[in-house]
Amino acid sequence: MSADNAPWFRDGLRFSCQAGCVRCCCGAPGDVSVTHEEIRRIAASLNMAVADFEAANTRHYSSGRKSLTERANGDCELLDGKGCSVYLARPQQCRDYPFWPEVMASPATWQSESRRCPGIGVGELHSAEAIQAMLESQSEPELSPETSNR
Numbered sequence: 001m002s003a004d005n006a007p008w009f010r011d012g013l014r015f016s017c018q019a020g021c022v023r024c025c026c027g028a029p030g031d032v033s034v035t036h037e038e039i040r041r042i043a044a045s046l047n048m049a050v051a052d053f054e055a056a057n058t059r060h061y062s063s064g065r066k067s068l069t070e071r072a073n074g075d076c077e078l079l080d081g082k083g084c085s086v087y088l089a090r091p092q093q094c095r096d097y098p099f100w101p102e103v104m105a106s107p108a109t110w111q112s113e114s115r116r117c118p119g120i121g122v123g124e125l126h127s128a129e130a131i132q133a134m135l136e137s138q139s140e141p142e143l144s145p146e147t148s149n150r
Contacts, residue, residue, distance in 0.1 A: 104135060
């Protein structure tokens with residue numbers, strides 16, 4: 001990265017998830033894209049059959065792609081009284097938060113998100129290179145044979 005086209009976050013950004021917060025998982029509707037492998041991993045963490053988990057907790061949202069379902073109020077259905085019930089098996093999109101394109105668009109959008117997320121600005125320093133890699137990996141997931149015909 002040359003200095004001329006360095007991103008606004010060239011010095012890196014601090015972020016550490018704050019235990020039990022879940023503000024990124026509730027309140028606003030959205031799509032949490034899941035691959036078939038992520039569905040398998042989440043189902044296994046819940047001791048559920050893949051087909052049962054998929055039927056109860058995913059929906060089609062674009063060209064054969066799937067998203068986790070949410071409650072009517074926008075909360076992720078995988079939240080329970082203690083937080084994310086599948087935290088260790090959560091999808092990559094959830095792992096990448098807050099380094100999402102819409103949050104990283106500008107210093108102003110990052111600052112705006114920090115009012116919602118207490119983990120922004122504290123803890124681990126994420127390098128510009130690591131952030132850029134997360135942003136680049138967030139293109140639409142590849143279709144697998146398991147998801148493309150459903």
